[in-house]
Amino acid sequence: MTKKEAKMIDKDGVRADGRKPDELRPTKIEVGVLNNADGSAYIEQGKNKILAAVYGPHEVHPKHLALPHRSRLRCRYHMAPFSVDERKSPAPSRREVELSKVIREALEPSIFLEYYPRTSIDLFIEVLQAHGGTRCAGITVASLALADAGIPMRDLTAACAAGKVEGQLVLDLTDQEDKKGEADVPLAYMPNLDAVTLLQMDGQLTLEEFEKTISLSLEGCKQLYLLQKEALKVKYVAVKEDIEE
Numbered sequence: 001m002t003k004k005e006a007k008m009i010d011k012d013g014v015r016a017d018g019r020k021p022d023e024l025r026p027t028k029i030e031v032g033v034l035n036n037a038d039g040s041a042y043i044e045q046g047k048n049k050i051l052a053a054v055y056g057p058h059e060v061h062p063k064h065l066a067l068p069h070r071s072r073l074r075c076r077y078h079m080a081p082f083s084v085d086e087r088k089s090p091a092p093s094r095r096e097v098e099l100s101k102v103i104r105e106a107l108e109p110s111i112f113l114e115y116y117p118r119t120s121i122d123l124f125i126e127v128l129q130a131h132g133g134t135r136c137a138g139i140t141v142a143s144l145a146l147a148d149a150g151i152p153m154r155d156l157t158a159a160c161a162a163g164k165v166e167g168q169l170v171l172d173l174t175d176q177e178d179k180k181g182e183a184d185v186p187l188a189y190m191p192n193l194d195a196v197t198l199l200q201m202d203g204q205l206t207l208e209e210f211e212k213t214i215s216l217s218l219e220g221c222k223q224l225y226l227l228q229k230e231a232l233k234v235k236y237v238a239v240k241e242d243i244e245e
Contacts, residue, residue: 007166008165008166008176008177008180008181009021009165009166009168009170013168015165015170015174015177016174016176016177017046017174019172021168021169021170021171022170022171022216022219023171023172024045024160024171024172024220024223024224025045025046025048025172025174026044026045026046027043027044027045027046027224027227028043028044029041029042029043029044029140029141029144029227029228029230029231030042030043030231030235031144031145031147031148031231031232031234031235032148032235033051034051034053037053037054037055037145037149038054038055038056038149038150039053039054039145039146039147039148039149039150039151040053040054040145040148041141041142041144041145041148041231042141043137043140043141045133045137045140045172046131046133046172046174047129047131047175048127048129048130048131048132048133048134048137049127049128050125050126050127050128050134050137050138050141051125051126051128051141052123052124052125052126052138052141052142052144052145053123053124053126053145054121054122054123054124054142054145054146054148054149054151055121055122055124055149056071056119056120056121056122056149056151057071057116057119057120057121057151058119058120058122059118059119059120060072060118060119060120065120066117066118066119066120067117067118068117068118069114069117070113070114070116070117071111071113071114071115071116071117071118071119071120071121072113072119072120072121073104073107073108073111073113073120073121073123074104074120074121074122074123075100075101075103075104075107075123075125075142076092076100076122076123076124076125077096077099077100077103077125077127077135077138078092078096078124078125078126078127079093079096079127079130079134080126080127080128082128082129083127083129083130084130099134099135099138102135102198102200103123103125103135103138103139103142104123105197105198106139106157106159106188106197106198107123107139107142107143107146107157107188107197108197109154109157109190109195109197110143110146110153110154110155110156110157110197111146111151111152111153111154112151112152112153112154115152121146121149121151123142123145123146125138125141125142130175131174131175132173132174132175132176132177132178132179133160133161133172133173133174133178133186135159135186136159136160136161136186136187136188137159138159139157139158139159139188139198140157140158140159140160140224140228143156143157143158143228144156144228144231144232147232148232148235154190154192154193155190155191155192155193155195156190156191156192156225156228156229157188157189157190157197158188158189158190158191158221158222158224158225158228159186159187159188159198159221159224160172160186160187160217160220160221160223160224161173161178161184161185161186161187161217161220162185162187162213162214162216162217162220163177163178163181163182163183163184163185163203163213164181164182164183164203164205164209164213165177165180165181165182166181166182167182169209169212169213169216170216171216171217171219171220172220181203182203182204182205183201183202183203183204183205183209183213184201184202184203185199185200185201185202185205185210185213185214185217186198186199186200186217187199187200187214187217187218187221188221189217189218189221189222189225191221191222191225199214
C-alpha cells in the first residue's frame with residue numbers, strides 16, 4: 001500500500017510551511033551588497049536566495065548592437081549548479097534564456113532608457129538557492145539593483161505570484177505548491193503608476209478565480225514594494241551617516 005501524500009493545505013486553511021493563504025513568505029532584502037558592481041541587491045524570500053548586479057550605462061560591445069534612440073537593457077538570469085536539489089549544468093538552459101527575456105521585458109517599462117542612447121545596461125541575476133517563484137523574486141531584486149546603480153526609473157517594479165493549490169487560492173507559491181498545484185499566475189507591478197508589466201499564467205482557472213488571483217498577486221506586490229523602499233532607505237541612511245562623520 002502506497003503511503004498517502006501529506007496535504008499541502010490543512011482543513012483550517014494553513015499551508016505546509018505554516019502560512020495563511022494570503023501570506024507572503026518571510027522576506028529579507030539588502031541593497032548595495034557588491035563593491036565591484038554599479039548597483040546590487042540581494043533577496044531571501046522563503047528559501048530562495050538571489051543576487052542581482054548591474055553594470056552601466058556603458059558603451060555597447062559589439063557596437064552594431066547599439067540602439068540610436070535608447071539604451072539596450074541586457075539581462076542574464078542564471079541558476080547556480082548548486083541552487084537546486086539535483087546539480088544542474090552551469091550552461092544556460094532554455095528556461096534560463098526564456099526567463100532572461102521575460103525579466104528584461106518586465107523591467108524595461110520602469111527605466112528611462114531614452115536618456116542613454118547607444119549604450120547598454122547589463123543586469124545579472126544569480127539564483128544561489130531556488131525554492132519556487134525565482135522569476136518574481138528575480139524581478140523584485142533586479143529592480144532594486146537598477147535603483148542602486150542610479151539608473152533613472154519611473155518606479156520600482158515588484159513581482160509576486162499567486163495560484164491555486166488543492167482548490168484554494170494562495171499567494172507566493174513554494175516549489176512544491178508550484179509543481180503540484182493547479183495554477184500559477186506570476187505578475188510584476190509598478191504600484192506608484194498602477195501599471196502591470198508582466199502577467200503570465202500556467203494551469204487552469206475560472207474567470208472569477210483568475211480575477212481573485214490577480215488581486216492576490218497585486219496585494220503581494222504592494223507588500224514587497226514597501227520592503228523594497230525600506231531596503232533602499234536603510235542603504236542610503238547609512239551612506240548619509242558615513243558622509244556626515
